[in-house]
Amino acid sequence: MNLAEGDFAVLGFLLFKPMTGYELKAMMDLTLGHFNRASYGGIYPSLKKLAGGGYVSMSQSVSGGKIRKTYKPLPAGKRVFQAWLKAEAEILRGPGPLLTRVFFLGLGGRGNAKAFSGGVRRAARERAEWLKRTKAAVSGKADVYQESTCQFGIDYYEFLQKWFERWEKGL
Amino acid sequence: MNLAEGDFAVLGFLLFKPMTGYELKAMMDLTLGHFNRASYGGIYPSLKKLAGGGYVSMSQSVSGGKIRKTYKPLPAGKRVFQAWLKAEAEILRGPGPLLTRVFFLGLGGRGNAKAFSGGVRRAARERAEWLKRTKAAVSGKADVYQESTCQFGIDYYEFLQKWFERWEKGL
DNA sequence: TTATTCATGTAATTTGTTACATGATTCT
DNA sequence: AGAATCATGTAACAAATTACATGAATAA
Numbered sequence: 001m002n003l004a005e006g007d008f009a010v011l012g013f014l015l016f017k018p019m020t021g022y023e024l025k026a027m028m029d030l031t032l033g034h035f036n037r038a039s040y041g042g043i044y045p046s047l048k049k050l051a052g053g054g055y056v057s058m059s060q061s062v063s064g065g066k067i068r069k070t071y072k073p074l075p076a077g078k079r080v081f082q083a084w085l086k087a088e089a090e091i092l093r094g095p096g097p098l099l100t101r102v103f104f105l106g107l108g109g110r111g112n113a114k115a116f117s118g119g120v121r122r123a124a125r126e127r128a129e130w131l132k133r134t135k136a137a138v139s140g141k142a143d144v145y146q147e148s149t150c151q152f153g154i155d156y157y158e159f160l161q162k163w164f165e166r167w168e169k170g171l
Numbered sequence: 172m173n174l175a176e177g178d179f180a181v182l183g184f185l186l187f188k189p190m191t192g193y194e195l196k197a198m199m200d201l202t203l204g205h206f207n208r209a210s211y212g213g214i215y216p217s218l219k220k221l222a223g224g225g226y227v228s229m230s231q232s233v234s235g236g237k238i239r240k241t242y243k244p245l246p247a248g249k250r251v252f253q254a255w256l257k258a259e260a261e262i263l264r265g266p267g268p269l270l271t272r273v274f275f276l277g278l279g280g281r282g283n284a285k286a287f288s289g290g291v292r293r294a295a296r297e298r299a300e301w302l303k304r305t306k307a308a309v310s311g312k313a314d315v316y317q318e319s320t321c322q323f324g325i326d327y328y329e330f331l332q333k334w335f336e337r338w339e340k341g342l
Numbered sequence: 343t344t345a346t347t348c349a350t351g352t353a354a355t356t357t358g359t360t361a362c363a364t365g366a367t368t369c370t
Numbered sequence: 371a372g373a374a375t376c377a378t379g380t381a382a383c384a385a386a387t388t389a390c391a392t393g394a395a396t397a398a
Contacts, residue, residue, distance in 0.1 A: 004385065022349050030309070031317060034302060034324050035265065041387065044351055066349065066394060094206065094265020095327055099320050106316040113316070131205060138201070145277040145284070146202060148338060149270050153205050156266055159330050167319060175357065193377050212359065215379055237366055237377065347396075352389100359384075367376075 003049075005097055008084045009036065010046045011077055012104040014056060018072035021047055032103060035096040047071055055080060085112060091123045091160065117168045121161050128157035174220075176268055179255050180207065181217045182248055183275040185227060189243035192218055203274060206267040218242055226251060256283060262294045262331065288339045292332050299328035 003011070009032065013024055021043050028038035047069075050056045055077035061068045073081070085108040090097055098120065105113045135150045142150075174182075180203065184195055192214050199209035218240075221227045226248035232239045244252070256279040261268055269291065276284045306321045313321075 002384095006385080020349070021351085022347095026348095030305065031313075031320065034298060035263065037263070037387090039387070040349095040351070041353095041389085042385085048351095068349075092206065092208070094267055095323065096265055099323055102323065103317055103320040106314045127205060134201065142202075143277045144342070146274055149202065149274040152266065152270055152273065152334065155334060156330075159327075163323065163326060171315070177357080191377070192379085193375095197376095208359090210359065211377095211379070212361085212381095213357090219379095239377075343398100345396100345398080348394080350392080352391080354390095355386100355388080357384100357386075360382085362379105362381080364378080365376100367374100369374075370372085 003080065005100065006042050007046050007050060008081065009100050010043060011050060011055060011073060011081050012107065014071055014073050015081060015107055018070050020068055020070055032100055035099050082108065089116060089120050091120055113171055114168060117164045121164050124157040124160040128154050174251065176271065177213055178217050178221060179252065180271050181214060182221060182226060182244060182252050183278065185242055185244050186252060186278055189241050191239055191241055203271060206270050221248065253279065260287060260291050262291055284342055285339060288335045292335045295328040295331040299325050
């Protein structure tokens with residue numbers, strides 16, 4: 001039973017501040033919501049999983065008949081989160097997973113952000129190069145739209161490179 | 172049993188040219204592979220589903236003990252594909268689904284591409300505006316990385332707007 | 343008094359991913 | 371002889387999405 005992207009997002013938010021599932025949803029909607037949508041159907045099972053694995057603890061409080069379950073990271077949770085922060089980034093799935101990582105970079109060590117950014121830039125450069133080659137290979141054989149798809153990829157990965165380059169300098 | 176993103180991609184490729192599952196995989200890897208990964212585990216069940224729904228026909232040929240199943244779109248398949256091409260684009264999931272649509276735009280009517288591009292630009296503009304507002308609202312309360320996440324979103328949606336604007340002009 | 347916010351979750355379905363299993367043909 | 375390409379697919383698992391179900395407190 002290993003943790004997925006969504007689980008790490010939940011865990012990361014709890015590292016900022018212990019929260020209830022409801023509060024988590026509100027925070028996620030506000031911050032990562034534009035790319036990574038959060039739903040109760042994702043959050044509550046995730047909390048259960050994290051608690052079952054010993055990554056977070058749960059404390060229940062009852063006020064006025066209403067149950068409130070507040071979740072808080074345990075040492076094991078902090079450990080796996082740090083490991084996740086240091087892992088290589090997957091740039092292929094689009095900005096969503098990438099942004100989730102950027103969001104939590106403040107929780108990692110000082111060198112972590114630079115290393116992460118460097119990894120993204122390298123991967124984006126490789127992707128852009130590859131696409132330029134395929135574009136040249138397909139040129140003439142494909143219609144405008146198909147070539148546009150390729151061109152978009154090139155432009156997108158160059159945008160990524162530039163963005164992270166600029167960002168790294170400003171850190 | 173309604174069709175998903177991946178099913179439409181398969182159907183679209185078959186509209187270019189009747190193919191086998193194997194050929195589909197090769198084509199998809201070459202063209203849409205950078206954002207939308209294709210696997211046999213996705214393609215073959217998709218073909219089965221499309222055939223079962225009466226969207227494509229299958230013709231089997233045996234040459235040298237080897238079975239070759241070639242799939243070809245039926246009128247019903249063409250109809251649902253056209254409807255899919257005309258639907259509003261989902262810009263939230265990142266470039267993947269967007270690019271799948273661009274790739275097949277040549278199969279739609281002349282006005283289709285412009286309408287699509289306009290829709291993307293409008294959605295991207297709204298998203299960027301929304302992010303600017305939340306950025307202003309959160310300013311000071313969030314750390315560098317959290318604000319960067321927001322800034323990335325703004326820059327990304329502006330990149331999208333500019334890209335499609337330029338693209339539309341060149342059509 | 344009615345709508346919204348706070349607060350919990352489950353169940354079903356869909357979708358995607360990975361790994362496995364098989365075998366002929368063709369190129370080196 | 372061995373590697374790569376052509377060609378089929380299934381099974382298991384992981385993940386995400388949607389819809390459903392419930393109910394107290396509070397703000398309009």
